[in-house]
Amino acid sequence: MAKSAALPLLLTFFLFSQVNIAISNPAAGAAPQPINILAILQKAGRFSTFIRLLNQTQLASQINNHVNANSYGGLTVFAATDTAFRNLPAGTLNGLTTQELVQLVLYHIVPRFYTIKTLATTRSPVRTQATGRGGRILVLYFSGKANQKQVNVSTGVVRTTIYKPLTTRSPLAVYQLDKVLWTSQFGLSKEF
Ligand SMILES: *[C@@H]1O[C@H](CO)[C@@H](O)[C@H](O)[C@H]1NC(C)=O
Numbered sequence: 001m002a003k004s005a006a007l008p009l010l011l012t013f014f015l016f017s018q019v020n021i022a023i024s025n026p027a028a029g030a031a032p033q034p035i036n037i038l039a040i041l042q043k044a045g046r047f048s049t050f051i052r053l054l055n056q057t058q059l060a061s062q063i064n065n066h067v068n069a070n071s072y073g074g075l076t077v078f079a080a081t082d083t084a085f086r087n088l089p090a091g092t093l094n095g096l097t098t099q100e101l102v103q104l105v106l107y108h109i110v111p112r113f114y115t116i117k118t119l120a121t122t123r124s125p126v127r128t129q130a131t132g133r134g135g136r137i138l139v140l141y142f143s144g145k146a147n148q149k150q151v152n153v154s155t156g157v158v159r160t161t162i163y164k165p166l167t168t169r170s171p172l173a174v175y176q177l178d179k180v181l182w183t184s185q186f187g188l189s190k191e192f
């Protein structure tokens with residue numbers, strides 16, 4: 001007797017919980033917790049300059065809108081640490097126009113979700129979100145081995161290793177970078 005009552009009860013519970021989800025989450029199918037790039041970086045610490053730039057250029061909200069809209073392909077963000085920004089020659093950021101600052105941040109964003117493994121095996125050059133003079137799309141070069149937990153990235157001027165993921169939950173991957181990514185596009189031509 002107890003056994004036969006269990007199934008309808010379970011079904012009722014199941015139906016109720018479905019309805020409950022539909023009511024509490026009007027954007028059915030979307031992630032229940034919206035992704036917030038600034039919250040991810042704040043939680044990790046050591047990214048206050050990158051956070052300030054993302055916020056000031058409005059790119060933080062564009063990233064959030066993009067990854068929360070079930071966007072095909074996703075995004076990968078390479079977040080340079082405060083130490084990386086401190087290691088730039090004094091006055092570098094202040095010497096950039098607003099437009100150059102936006103492009104600098106966009107140069108740290110690739111319009112696809114990458115794990116370390118897919119980065120290691122992707123075909124370079126990889127297009128970033130940044131465009132340079134004459135509308136040229138700025139690229140990055142990745143090299144690595146599929147069985148390793150790190151990948152090297154090069155701009156042609158700056159080289160560094162990507163080894164520390166802050167999140168790799170599709171559709172957004174965020175990795176720590178110990179150097180700011182530059183090209184001669186941004187007025188500097190040597191590695192530091
Ligand atoms: C982003 O900028 C706004 C307005 O300038 C400011 O109120 C807010 O505190 C900033 N947020 C972060 C995380 O820096």
Ligand SMILES: *[C@@H]1O[C@H](CO)[C@@H](O)[C@H](O)[C@H]1NC(C)=O
Pocket residue numbers: 143144145151152161
């Ligand atoms: C990555 O860079 C490091 C340091 O420059 C180097 O030792 C390593 O061989 C590189 N790995 C790959 C896969 O290019």
